[in-house]
Amino acid sequence: MPNLQELIGQFTTFRSLLIGFTLIILIGSILLTLPIATAKRISQPFIDALFVATSAISTTGLSVVDIGSFYSLFGQIVILILVQIGGLGYMFFIALIAYYILGWKLPLRYGMMLQESLAGVPLGKxxxxxxxxxxxxxxxxxxxxxxxxxxxxxxxxxxxxxxxxxxxxxxxxxxxxxxxxxxxxxxxxxxxxxxxxxxxxxxxxxxxxxxxxxxxxxxxxxxxxxxxxxxxxxxxxxxxxxxxxxxxxxxxxxxxxxxxxxxxxxxxxxxxxxxxxxxxxxxxxxxxxxxxxxxxxxxxxxxxxxxxxxxxxxxxxxxxxxxxxxxxxxxxxxxxxxx
Structure with missing residues (x-):
């Protein structure tokens, strides 16, 4: 049985990015299923919420419901945040934190992930x-x-x-x-x-x-x-x-x-x-x-x-x-x- 360190080592940059986006989609889906996320305060089926969250993070724009009337202000803001993250890439926000809080001191793994998310741009640039x-x-x-x-x-x-x-x-x-x-x-x-x-x-x-x-x-x-x-x-x-x-x-x-x-x-x-x-x-x-x-x-x-x-x-x-x-x-x- 491989230990935890070996399992972590098996994660490539692409897999890490994929897992990151998957987690964001799941979190967004869960938030959209909450009654507070809908205008009528009802719980949206998870499969529908998953569809909308995936569409938002991938900036696709497809929806199984009318965004303006079905979702409450909370639900619409969740969708908007997912759109912004999807449009820029979540590694961009990690980079912002690294720049303004950590003084651009990123661990090597996160640096490689950032480089991958920026289409291979050298870390120096x-x-x-x-x-x-x-x-x-x-x-x-x-x-x-x-x-x-x-x-x-x-x-x-x-x-x-x-x-x-x-x-x-x-x-x-x-x-x-x-x-x-x-x-x-x-x-x-x-x-x-x-x-x-x-x-x-x-x-x-x-x-x-x-x-x-x-x-x-x-x-x-x-x-x-x-x-x-x-x-x-x-x-x-x-x-x-x-x-x-x-x-x-x-x-x-x-x-x-x-x-x-x-x-x-x-x-x-x-x-x-x-x-x-x-x-x-x-x-x-x-x-x-x-x-x-x-x-x-x-x-x-x-x-x-x-x-x-x-x-x-x-x-x-x-x-x-x-x-x-x-x-x-x-x-x-x-x-x-x-x-």
């Missing part, structure tokens, strides 16, 4: 990247929440507006797609401000922290006249592909959805762009009834969702390895294997 991720996340979610809250104060109370702003800003940036409105954003399909803010948050979260970090460095180098001033191959690839996919998807949806011809041109453009962004970032929000869309539109959305968001972002998908391999391949061609 992980500290700087973690700070950047925290800054980007805070800025985007905070600014998004403020703008949305101010807008919704026209319709709801101050406290309700602030809560709606925070919830949807976090959900959008983490590309989770959980919303508190029963029709997602169909009621706001012609609203430029709401569409624009939600779309920007989705793209910012889906494009990847590495790209945001690279753009930030490019901006700093430009204003300080530091050389070289250029984006990495990975960032160029992510930006070009993301923009191309969004434009292609929006164009196909705009042409295919002839049922929207009665709407103003601006509304049709907003709907097409919003659905393309939502699909390409795997967010899941919608401003049109998905079931009423044409097969052509549904097919292009399936393609966009299959390709998914960029590596290293809140919506990173199974195709991360494909993106990374393409980046490495292009780097080898240009003689820049260290990109």
């Amino acid at each position: 992980a500290k700087e990247l973690v700070k950047a991720v925290f800054l980007f996340t805070f800025l985007f979610e905070f600014i998004g929440a403020v703008i949305l809250s101010l807008y919704w104060m026209r319709e709801f109370s101050v406290s309700r507006s602030i809560y709606l702003g925070i919830f949807h800003s976090v959900s959008a940036f983490c590309t989770a797609g959980f919303g508190l409105f029963s029709d997602s954003f169909i009621s706001y399909q012609g609203n430029l401000l709401v569409n624009l803010i939600i779309s920007i948050l989705c793209v910012a979260g889906g494009i990847g922290f590495f790209v945001l970090y690279d753009i930030h460095n490019l901006f700093v180098k430009t204003i300080t006249h530091i050389q070289p001033r250029r984006l990495s191959i990975h960032s160029k690839l992510a930006l070009v592909l993301s923009i191309s996919l969004i434009l292609i998807g929006a164009g196909v949806i705009f042409i295919s959805e002839r049922g929207l011809s009665s709407l103003p041109l601006g509304h049709r453009v907003l709907i097409s762009a919003f659905q393309s962004i939502s699909a390409s970032t795997t967010t899941g929000f919608n401003t049109i009834d998905i079931g009423a869309m044409t097969n052509t539109s549904l097919f292009i959305m399936i393609v966009l969702m299959f390709i998914g968001a960029s590596p290293g972002g809140t919506g990173g998908d199974k195709n991360n390895h494909l993106w990374s391999n393409v980046t490495i391949f292009l780097g080898i061609i240009e003689g820049k294997t260290g990109c």
Whole structure:
């Protein structure tokens, strides 16, 4: 019989990360089964709670119940916390604790786990990247929440507006797609401000922290006249592909959805762009009834969702390895294997 030390030694970095996420899902599921988590103070079946918790931590956005009406404030906050943890990765929060409390003195095992969760970024650069991720996340979610809250104060109370702003800003940036409105954003399909803010948050979260970090460095180098001033191959690839996919998807949806011809041109453009962004970032929000869309539109959305968001972002998908391999391949061609 192996002793405890031998069993611990058998845990690889991947297994440790998997166990960590599994424990978080189980804790979230248990919390969602509590009567206090539902609006009617009833206990939700564990299998349903497990489904929602898993969907939240994986930022999938699927649910067996209406989030806005079924869950209480407590239940919705549990879901929002799971979304935030899932969007950033729980090792990111461990890194924050290590940085602000432990002075970045992480045991070797946790350092390896952090490196794995950051897509193999060297530990020497992980500290700087973690700070950047925290800054980007805070800025985007905070600014998004403020703008949305101010807008919704026209319709709801101050406290309700602030809560709606925070919830949807976090959900959008983490590309989770959980919303508190029963029709997602169909009621706001012609609203430029709401569409624009939600779309920007989705793209910012889906494009990847590495790209945001690279753009930030490019901006700093430009204003300080530091050389070289250029984006990495990975960032160029992510930006070009993301923009191309969004434009292609929006164009196909705009042409295919002839049922929207009665709407103003601006509304049709907003709907097409919003659905393309939502699909390409795997967010899941919608401003049109998905079931009423044409097969052509549904097919292009399936393609966009299959390709998914960029590596290293809140919506990173199974195709991360494909993106990374393409980046490495292009780097080898240009003689820049260290990109």
